[in-house]
Structures are given as C-alpha cells and as structure tokens.
Amino acid sequence: xxxxxxxxxxxxxxxxxxxxxxxxxxxxxxxxxxxxxxxxxxxxxxxxxxxxxxxxxxxxxxxxxxxxxxxxxxxxxxxxxxxxxxxxxxxxxxxxxxxxxxxxxxxxxxxxxxxxxxxxxxxxxxxxxxxxxxxxxxxxxxxxxxxxxxxxxxxxxxxxxxxxxxxxxxxxxxxxxxxxxxxxxxxxxxxxxxxxxxxxxxxxxxxxxxxxxxxxxxxxxxxxxxxxxxxxxxxxxxxxxxxxxxxxxxxxxxxxxxxxxxxxxxxxxxxxxxxxxxxxxxxxxxxxxxxxxxxxxxxxxxxxxxxxxxxxxxxxxxxxxxxxxxxxxxxxxxxxxxxxxxxxxxxxxxxxxxxxxxxxxxxxxxxxxxxxxxxxxxxxxxxxxxxxxxxxxxxxxxxxxxxxxxxxxxxxxxxxxxxxxxxxxxxxxxxxxxxxxxxxxxxxxxxxxxxxxxxxxxxxxxxxxxxxxxxxxxxxxxxxxx
Numbered sequence: 091x092x093x094x095x096x097x098x099x100x101x102x103x104x105x106x107x108x109x110x111x112x113x114x115x116x117x118x119x120x121x122x123x124x125x126x127x128x129x130x131x132x133x134x135x136x137x138x139x140x141x142x143x144x145x146x147x148x149x150x151x152x153x154x155x156x157x158x159x160x161x162x163x164x165x166x167x168x169x170x171x172x173x174x175x176x177x178x179x180x181x182x183x184x185x186x187x188x189x190x191x192x193x194x195x196x197x198x199x200x201x202x203x204x205x206x207x208x209x210x211x212x213x214x215x216x217x218x219x220x221x222x223x224x225x226x227x228x229x230x231x232x233x234x235x236x237x238x239x240x241x242x243x244x245x246x247x248x249x250x251x252x253x254x255x256x257x258x259x260x261x262x263x264x265x266x267x268x269x270x271x272x273x274x275x276x277x278x279x280x281x282x283x284x285x286x287x288x289x290x291x292x293x294x295x296x297x298x299x300x301x302x303x304x305x306x307x308x309x310x311x312x313x314x315x316x317x318x319x320x321x322x323x324x325x326x327x328x329x330x331x332x333x334x335x336x337x338x339x340x341x342x343x344x345x346x347x348x349x350x351x352x353x354x355x356x357x358x359x360x361x362x363x364x365x366x367x368x369x370x371x372x373x374x375x376x377x378x379x380x381x382x383x384x385x386x387x388x389x390x391x392x393x394x395x396x397x398x399x400x401x402x403x404x405x406x407x408x409x410x411x412x413x414x415x416x417x418x419x420x421x422x423x424x425x426x427x428x429x430x431x432x433x434x435x436x437x438x439x440x441x442x443x444x445x446x447x448x449x450x451x452x453x454x455x456x457x458x459x460x461x462x463x464x465x466x467x468x469x470x471x472x473x474x475x476x477x478x479x480x481x482x483x484x485x486x487x488x489x490x491x492x493x494x495x496x497x498x499x500x501x502x503x504x505x506x507x508x509x510x511x512x513x514x515x516x517x518x519x520x521x522x523x524x525x526x527x528x529x530x531x532x533x534x535x536x537x538x539x540x541x542x543x544x545x546x547x548x549x550x551x552x553x554x555x556x557x558x559x560x561x562x563x564x565x566x567x568x569x570x571x572x
Contacts, residue, residue, distance in 0.1 A: 094126030102144035221274025261331035268314035362465025413463035495538035
C-alpha cells in the first residue's frame with residue numbers, strides 16, 4: 091500500500107485563521123490516521139504580497155495547536171525538497187519549457203492591453219466566461235524567433251485539449267466533471283519567470299509524492315487545469331477532497347469581517363482559549379465522528395478519523411459552541427495545568443498577584459475553573475478580591491425587592507464579627523442557622539448575603555468566596571451597605 095502523504099501549503103501573504111487551520115487539521119488527521127506523512131509547504135510565489143513574519147506566525151500557531159509537520163522548511167527531507175516555491179524557480183522553468191518543446195504549451199506575447207481588449211470584446215458579445223483567443227498559438231516559428239530576437243516579453247500558456255471531459259471522484263462531492271471547452275489556455279509561467287499557482291502546485295505535489303489533496307472548495311475550479319498538467323506529463327493524479335465552506339451566522343463565508351467571531355488563531359491564543367479545545371472544535375467543522383460525543387483529544391480524533399464522513403453541507407462557525415467547548419476543556423484539565431495557564435492571562439497592572447500569598451491565589455483562581463469560557467475572563471472575577479468595589483445601583487435596587495434584607499445583613503454581620511474561626515464550614519453553618527432563625531430561604535436568604543458580603547450578584551459557592559475574601563474585607567463590604 092502506498093504511504094499516504096498529505097500537505098498543507100499556506101501562502102505567507104497572511105496569518106493562520108480558522109479556514110486554513112481547518113484545512114491543515116484535516117490533512118493532519120488524514121495522514122496520521124493512516125500512519126502517513128503530514129507536510130507543510132510554503133507557496134510564496136506572490137512575492138509582492140508576502141508578509142515578513144507570516145511564515146513564522148503560521149508555524150508558531152500550528153505548533154501551539156499541536157498540528158506538527160513531519161516535513162517542512164524546519165524539518166526538510168532532501169528527496170522531497172525544497173519546501174518553499176521561491177527556491178524552485180529553475181525547476182518550474184525547466185518543466186514549463188519542456189511543455190513548449192513537446193507542443194503542449196506556447197509562448198504568448200500579448201500585452202495586458204491586448205488581453206483586456208479581448209475580454210471587453212467578448213463581454214460585448216454577451217460572453218461572461220471569457221477565454222484567451224489563442225492568437226499567439228498560430229504564430230509561426232519564424233514569427234516567434236523574430237519576437238524573441240526583439241526581446242519582446244512573453245508568458246507561457248498551456249494548450250488546453252479540445253472537447254475533452256475531465257472527471258474526478260471527489261471525497262466530498264463524489265463524481266465531478268469538467269469540460270475542456272469551457273476553459274481557455276491558461277498561463278503557467280509569467281513574464282518574470284514565476285510560475286502560476288496551478289502549475290507550481292502540480293510540480294510540487296508530484297515532487298513531494300502527495301497522495302491526497304485536501305483543500306477548500308474554492309479550489310475546485312482549479313482542479314481540471316491541474317489534471318491536464320498531470321496527464322500531459324504522464325504523472326499519477328492524487329485523490330482530491332474539497333471541503334465545504336465554513337460560514338458565519340448569516341450563512342456567508344467566514345471571514346475577518348464576520349460578526350463577533352475571532353478569525354485568526356493568534357486571537358484565540360491571546361484570549362486564553364486552550365489549544366486542545368480549539369483543535370477539538372475546528373476538527374468538527376465539516377467533519378463528524380460516528381459517535382454523538384463532541385469532546386475529543388487529538389489522539390482520539392486521529393484514531394477515529396474517517397475520510398468518508400466529511401460533510402456535504404457548509405458548516406456554521408458557532409462562537410457559543412466554541413466557548414462551551416473551551417469551558418468543558420477547562421474543567422477537564424488538571425488543576426496544576428489550569429493554574430499555570432490562567433495565571434499568564436491575569437492583568438497584573440490591576441491585580442498584583444506577585445504580592446499575595448500564592449496558595450490563597452491558587453484557591454481564588456480555582457473558584458472559577460468551572461465558570462470561565464477562556465482564561466482572559468478571569469480578570470472579570472478578581473476585582474472583588476483585589477479592589478475596593480462599590481455595589482452597583484441596580485443591585486441595590488434588587489435588594490429592595492428581597493424582603494427584610496437589612497435585618498438579615500445586620501444579623502449576619504454580628505455573627506461574622508464574633509466568629510473566632512473564620513472558615514468555610516462555620517460560614518455555611520451561620521448562613522443556615524440565620525435562615526432558620528429569621529425564617530427566610532432561597533433567593534431571599536442567599537442573594538442579600540452574596541451582594542452585601544461580596545459586592546456581586548453571581549459567583550461560585552458563596553461560603554468559599556466569603557472565606558477567601560477574608561473576615562476583614564467582608565465586614566468592610568457589609569459596612570458600606572448599612
């Protein structure tokens with residue numbers, strides 16, 4: 091059996107986002123499930139649009155997620171390299187000219203102005219899908235030589251076979267057919283010697299022995315052009331898989347302009363999402379396991395991956411589901427991992443955590459392990475422990491609806507003041523006895539105590555919060571309410 095080899099081939103014109111993370115992840119799971127190789131190749135031929143730190147950013151964020159390459163510019167294998175297109179220009183040029191010599195491609199000397207005029211004329215005749223007129227295909231050898239001697243610039247165009255049907259068995263869409271008559275002769279090597287995408291990608295996939303091409307559906311229109319090139323060289327064609335779109339709440343393609351969704355992986359990292367949760371969430375965008383479960387480790391996903399279970403419908407990016415999933419992972423990780431992770435997201439300009447007892451801090455942070463959706467949210471909960479918080483007006487108005495709350499708070503203050511052992515058990519006991527003594531329970535018992543003692547309406551277990559706030563701070567908070 092042929093060893094499975096799959097690749098993720100980003101362009102360094104931008105940063106790792108949800109869409110290309112999904113592509114990388116599906117290639118990774120596919121390869122690893124079959125004990126194959128996952129390759130990262132850099133398609134950097136668009137030199138003017140390349141962003142200086144994009145390559146490093148792509149690798150950093152994929153490594154953070156746990157999408158690790160077997161081969162890349164960092165881990166090259168001489169047999170398959172180079173792993174950057176900009177290091178292969180001679181290879182592309184050699185193969186492009188071979189097609190010219192063999193009669194499968196030709197030099198096109200048309201200027202951009204001439205090509206634009208052609209398009210306008212075709213549009214005027216009602217042709218929407220315009221094609222190159224093949225004007226330069228009819229040039230004689232003498233005419234070509236004359237233009238070359240005059241140093242006229244040229245592209246190399248692939249000569250599309252006439253009246254031929256191309257068929258692929260796509261892993262998502264099944265059998266897909268393309269007619270060559272709908273495709274014009276396309277450029278494979280530009281005037282500056284740089285290959286076009288459809289040419290370079292075929293050469294690279296052949297050189298790297300790629301067996302499966304898994305990519306977004308926007309590439310499906312490129313597929314017939316690539317098949318033509320494979321067939322012209324007599325090369326084996328890989329299997330294709332075109333993933334459906336990821337859409338936002340409005341059913342439009344997910345982009346950096348989509349609603350409240352964070353788009354780039356670095357944003358999730360900076361917000362304090364767990365890499366395990368993001369990996370888990372993205373793996374279920376356009377793919378589903380046989381089980382009804384939704385929480386999976388990377389190892390479990392590799393084991394259960396099945397390429398027949400790609401969705402045929404667009405998948406909706408649900409930010410609420412991602413938050414839920416990250417919260418589930420927060421609960422799942424051990425306390426030591428949680429504490430180390432969440433501490434790095436604390437705003438130390440507001441909360442000087444270096445100056446406090448670290449065991450106390452750990453206990454405070456653990457209060458919210460089951461509460462927060464991402465680590466940065468911890469900063470929404472620490473103010474009551476570090477700052478002098480005043481009860482908001484709307485909470486004071488809420489208290490007014492809760493019976494004789496002032497009498498309850500006076501009794502609670504008296505009990506706390508006389509408490510010689512200020513601990514969680516004694517606090518619980520005091521609240522229970524007060525409820526019995528004053529004949530109040532439920533919201534009318536717990537809400538006034540929570541608001542007065544902690545200055546907050548919501549939070550984890552009340553006795554734990556009060557205990558960690560400390561006797562002095564709780565009594566000071568209650569004094570402000572009297």
